[in-house]
Amino acid sequence: MGALAMPESEKRLIRWHLYIAYIAIAVGIFFGLLQALSRAKLLPPMPWYDYYQGLTFHGVLNALVWTTFNIVALLTVAVRASLGRPLYSLALGWTGFGLMTVGVAAAGYAILTRQANVLYTFYPPLMAHPAFYLGATLLIVGSWVSGANLILTYVAWRRENPGQRTPLMAFGSIVVFVLWYIATLGVAIEVLFLLLPWSLGLVKQTNPMLARTLFWYFGHPLVYFWLLPAYVVWYTMVPRLAGGKLYSDPMARLAFLMLLIFSTPIGVHHQYTDPAIGQEWKLLHAFGTFLVTIPSLLTAFNLMASLEYAGRQRGGRGWIDWIFRLPWDEPAFAGATLSMIAFVFGGISGIVNASYNVNLVVHNTSWVPGHLHLTVGTAVTLTFMAMATWLVPYLTGRALWSRKVALANMYLWFIGVLIFAVGMMRGGLEGEPRRTNLGFSPYLLPEWMPFLIMAAVGGALMFIAGVLFLLNMAMTLWFSRQPARVEVPMAEALHTAADAPIAFERWRVWLAVAAVLIVISYTPVLTQVLQTSPFSAYGFLPSNPAPIR
Amino acid sequence: MVKDPFERTAIFGAGLLMTAFFVAIVIGAFGLGIRVPTCVTDIPPFDQPAVVEVAPGQYVVNVVAQMWLFNPREIRIPAGSTVTFNLTSKDVQHGFKILNTNVNMMAVPGVVNRAQARFDQPGEYLIVCHEYCGLGHHAMSAKVIVEPRTAEGPSLPTPRAMASALACWAR
Ligand code: HEM
Ligand SMILES: [Cu+2]
Ligand SMILES: [Cu+2]
Numbered sequence: 060m061g062a063l064a065m066p067e068s069e070k071r072l073i074r075w076h077l078y079i080a081y082i083a084i085a086v087g088i089f090f091g092l093l094q095a096l097s098r099a100k101l102l103p104p105m106p107w108y109d110y111y112q113g114l115t116f117h118g119v120l121n122a123l124v125w126t127t128f129n130i131v132a133l134l135t136v137a138v139r140a141s142l143g144r145p146l147y148s149l150a151l152g153w154t155g156f157g158l159m160t161v162g163v164a165a166a167g168y169a170i171l172t173r174q175a176n177v178l179y180t181f182y183p184p185l186m187a188h189p190a191f192y193l194g195a196t197l198l199i200v201g202s203w204v205s206g207a208n209l210i211l212t213y214v215a216w217r218r219e220n221p222g223q224r225t226p227l228m229a230f231g232s233i234v235v236f237v238l239w240y241i242a243t244l245g246v247a248i249e250v251l252f253l254l255l256p257w258s259l260g261l262v263k264q265t266n267p268m269l270a271r272t273l274f275w276y277f278g279h280p281l282v283y284f285w286l287l288p289a290y291v292v293w294y295t296m297v298p299r300l301a302g303g304k305l306y307s308d309p310m311a312r313l314a315f316l317m318l319l320i321f322s323t324p325i326g327v328h329h330q331y332t333d334p335a336i337g338q339e340w341k342l343l344h345a346f347g348t349f350l351v352t353i354p355s356l357l358t359a360f361n362l363m364a365s366l367e368y369a370g371r372q373r374g375g376r377g378w379i380d381w382i383f384r385l386p387w388d389e390p391a392f393a394g395a396t397l398s399m400i401a402f403v404f405g406g407i408s409g410i411v412n413a414s415y416n417v418n419l420v421v422h423n424t425s426w427v428p429g430h431l432h433l434t435v436g437t438a439v440t441l442t443f444m445a446m447a448t449w450l451v452p453y454l455t456g457r458a459l460w461s462r463k464v465a466l467a468n469m470y471l472w473f474i475g476v477l478i479f480a481v482g483m484m485r486g487g488l489e490g491e492p493r494r495t496n497l498g499f500s501p502y503l504l505p506e507w508m509p510f511l512i513m514a515a516v517g518g519a520l521m522f523i524a525g526v527l528f529l530l531n532m533a534m535t536l537w538f539s540r541q542p543a544r545v546e547v548p549m550a551e552a553l554h555t556a557a558d559a560p561i562a563f564e565r566w567r568v569w570l571a572v573a574a575v576l577i578v579i580s581y582t583p584v585l586t587q588v589l590q591t592s593p594f595s596a597y598g599f600l601p602s603n604p605a606p607i608r
Numbered sequence: 609m610v611k612d613p614f615e616r617t618a619i620f621g622a623g624l625l626m627t628a629f630f631v632a633i634v635i636g637a638f639g640l641g642i643r644v645p646t647c648v649t650d651i652p653p654f655d656q657p658a659v660v661e662v663a664p665g666q667y668v669v670n671v672v673a674q675m676w677l678f679n680p681r682e683i684r685i686p687a688g689s690t691v692t693f694n695l696t697s698k699d700v701q702h703g704f705k706i707l708n709t710n711v712n713m714m715a716v717p718g719v720v721n722r723a724q725a726r727f728d729q730p731g732e733y734l735i736v737c738h739e740y741c742g743l744g745h746h747a748m749s750a751k752v753i754v755e756p757r758t759a760e761g762p763s764l765p766t767p768r769a770m771a772s773a774l775a776c777w778a779r
Contacts, residue, residue: 111740178740184717185700185742267701267716310615331644333714334695334721338637341644345633349626356622364614415633416642419712423703423738490707492738500746502734554612596717599700601742604675606699 065139070454072152076132077451079160080125081532084440087120088525095479095518099511100498110496111176111601118179119170122285122435123198124163129443130288131155131205134232136450137291138209140547141228144219147211151204158201166194176601178494180278181254183270186598186607189258192250199243206236224556225564227308228549231291234315235284237566241323241573242280249273257598263608268335268592272584275326283322285435287315289402289442292395293362296446298550300392301385303369306361308552309559314354314361316563320573321351324580331418335591340584341415347580348413355406362399368553390465391548394445397473398438404477405433408484423494425514426487429480432521437476444528445469451535452543459543460534464527472524479517486510642710659683667691673702673715676744678735683750687730687757695721703738706752714739730756 090113096102097110139146146152168190169175175187181195213225213233225233249270257265298305305311327344330336370381386392408430412418421427448465452458459465483491491497491507498511562568597606636642659680660668667689672679674697685691695704697715704713706725713721727733737748 111743111745114740176742182701182739185740266718268719271701271716307612307615310619330714332712332721334716334719338643342634342637346630349630352626353619353622356625357618360614360618360622410629414629416636416644416710417633419642419644419710422712423705423714490705490734490736492703492705492736494740494745495736495738496746502736502747502749504734554615558611591719592716593718599675599742604699604742 065136066145068149069135069139069146069152072149072156073132073135074454075156076128076135077447077454077532079163080128080132080443081529083120083124083128083163084525085529087117087125088522090114090117091121092518092522095515097499098495098497099508099515100503101512101515102498104499109173109176110499111178112170112173114494115170115176115178119166121440122179123195125443126285126435126439127159127198127202130235130284131159131202133288133443133446133450134235134291135205135209136453136547137228137295138212138232141226141295141549142212142216144212144216147208147215151208151211155201155203155205155208158197158204160201162194162197162199162201164194165190165197169194180274182274183254183257183265183267184596184598184606185601186258189255192255192258196247196250196255199247202239203243206239209233209236224559227305227311227552227556228291228295230312231287231294231315233566234319235287235291237570238280238287238319238322239284241577242277242284245273245276245326249277263597264594265596265598266592266594267596268333268588269585269594271330271333272327272336272588275329276323276581277326278329279326280322282435283318285439287318289398289439290315290318290358292442292446293358293399295550296548297362297392297395297399298365298369299548300389300395301366301369303365303372303550305550305552306364306368307554308556309554309563310357310361311552312556312559312563314357316569317354317357318351319569320576321347321354323573324576325351327580327584328413328418331415332422335588336584337587340580340587343580344584345413345415347576349410352406352410352413359403359406365550365553366396388466390448390459390462390469391445393466394448394469395442397469398441398445401433401441401473401476402438404480405430405438408433421487423492424487425483425491425493428493429483429487429514432476432483433480437472441469441472444472447528447532449545449548451532452539453545453547455536455539455543457535457539457543458541460531460539464531468524468527468531471527472521475517475520475522475524477517479514479521482510482513482515482517486514659685665689669693671695671704671715671750672698673704673737673741673748674698675700675742676737676748678704678737678748678750681750683752685727685752685754687754688726688728689754690724690726691752692722692724695723700741701739702741702748703736705736705738707734707736709733712738727752727754730754 093113169188175191177185177187253265253270256262294305294311325344325347327341328348331341367381370384373384375381375384448459486507489507497503597608599606658670662668665688667685669683669691671693695713695715697717702715704715709725711723711725713723731754733752735750
């Protein structure tokens with residue numbers, strides 16, 4: 060089993076991804092705390108603090124940098140460990156890392172110098188410094204290179220092992236990157252053909268509706284790019300951490316494939332309140348969104364069954380006793396399982412968002428950030444934190460500095476986000492707008508105050524939990540002297556891959572299906588947008604109502 | 609593939625649940641008439657944002673969003689009126705949400721958005737900009753002021769103003 064052990068050279072590559080991710084979230088949650096406080100009138104005006112600059116940092120560093128670097132790191136380990144073969148190319152891995160890091164530095168420079176206060180969705184005609192768009196491009200291109208490295212590793216494995224079922228861990232990881240290639244096409248076109256030439260002054264006017272539509276073609280599968288790595292962890296690692304087995308491997312594959320084909324042709328569910336797109340197409344995308352919730356419901360069933368199996372293996376009996384038998388004092392298990400619980404609420408609130416006319420109640424209110432902190436901000440983030448408790452020891456050979464601190468990190472974040480999300484979501488139902496420095500708003504309604512304070516309290520707890528996480532990782536990296544004996548947790552399945560239809564391995568077929576669905580759902584939408592929206596918008600700086608002509 | 613009865617129940621149950629939800633929103637949209645905004649292009653005259661009574665109890669309001677105000681800032685109408693809002697932006701993207709109604713739209717430069725609401729309860733309805741639009745975004749708001757109808761007697765009692773967008777028509 061020599062090939063299974065990861066050589067130091069590969070570990071170093073993964074470690075560097077984690078360093079960048081940890082720096083990103085350190086800055087990211089600092090601004091998160093300030094936002095939560097500022098919205099609740101708990102922050103005085105401070106000359107160095109610009110709410111929207113901070114919010115741009117918050118969105119970019121947390122939702123794009125922390126996630127992407129973690130995903131590349133974790134899935135590289137997953138692919139490599141489950142295939143039991145070296146990476147296709149170390150050089151390719153470093154190239155991907157280098158491009159992503161230069162991209163983050165370029166975008167970071169633009170944001171830091173207040174030349175890109177455009178938030179992480181960068182809707183035109185608000186205009187940022189070209190370095191911001193260039194940085195975003197490099198981040199994406201770098202992730203393409205790193206993804207290619209994993210896919211080439213898989214292709215090499217496939218050649219060496221013809222006819223074998225792909226291990227589920229690798230299967231899910233490959234789906235993540237295939238989905239990412241499909242998704243990033245939209246934003247790559249938006250940035251390269253619309254925004255970059257326009258911010259460089261090569262063209263003066265742009266088309267905001269087209270840009271929005273391309274952005275959300277990317278934006279919805281983006282959320283699955285965040286979520287599916289957590290699914291990989293939940294399906295293939297958590298049952299092992301719980302001391303049991305995955306209930307059904309074929310059903311997990313079915314879920315991954317459904318997510319692959321249904322998560323792109325539905326992006327217009329972010330544009331229910333937009334002009335220029337007809338109701339019939341909005342409703343079609345709503346229908347597609349409901350289809351894509353089915354694999355998540357299947358995931359809920361499969362994971363619950365796996366946890367129940369583990370609980371019974373540990374001597375649990377009856378309806379609830381098995382729950383208490385699970386290793387709730389193991390940080391990796393506890394963190395990942397709390398993430399799943401948060402995702403139950405995240406998923407339910409997501410169905411509300413997706414529900415066409417019901418979306419009118421919540422669109423762009425603080426309900427939405429309430430929802431997204433349960434999903435990417437916890438289901439994904441807390442899963443990454445939980446996995447770091449074995450991954451960092453695995454990569455460094457040093458035991459985790461403190462298990463107690465890790466446990467406090469997991470439970471505190473979970474409690475924090477529940478309070479935060481209830482505050483944000485209730486406030487949203489009362490009409491609080493999102494992306495708004497409400498504490499400094501002349502129209503702030505008194506009935507919003509309890510919910511704003513609640514969000515500030517929950518946010519502060521999350522921030523403390525985040526600091527505990529960073530402390531634990533820093534101490535493990537720098538001060539832990541105990542050697543670690545850690546393996547990548549790989550779960551077996553109760554219903555094994557042997558039952559999965561062989562068609563599940565026909566990647567070309569699934570890609571073709573995905574392409575057909577995208578063409579069906581996006582041709583009419585893009586046609587309408589191009590027919591009705593002109594390329595007539597001059598750029599604007601966020602600080603100045605006069606156009607840049 | 610699905611030999612396990614629990615797996616089969618989960619798959620069909622999930623499908624059934626989402627079908628039921630979808631049917632519910634379709635009934636909401638077509639039965640109750642709660643519609644999302646739709647595509648309308650270049651309706652003049654946005655050079656003159658105004659509240660116009662087009663028929664008794666029927667108003668059309670042309671709203672222009674700009675950094676960082678709405679024009680008009682106050683929309684006065686009598687209780688029981690049905691108001692159509694045509695919305696566009698002069699500069700960057702903005703949002704337009706009227707609290708306690710179902711009116712929720714994006715204002716995008718170059719295109720016009722449209723939604724309709726009936727206002728039965730007298731009072732002030734806050735309109736907030738809910739899309740980030742630059743430095744003064746958090747100060748951007750407007751109001752619908754619904755005045756009690758005095759001469760004609762009491763208006764129809766409806767608990768909430770209902771919004772519905774009109775059908776999509778191309779230029
Ligand atoms: C200490 C923890 C955190 C706190 C206190 C916090 C707080 C907030 C607040 C108050 C907002 C709303 C700002 C507004 O709409 O005006 C927000 C937005 C957001 N947060 Fe967080 N957050 C935290 C962690 C995270 C994490 C870990 C992620 C993702 C991995 C995340 C992703 C986002 C995103 C994507 C937005 C929306 C940004 C936008 O509208 O442009 N946050 N956060
Ligand atoms: Cu979405
Ligand atoms: Cu605004």
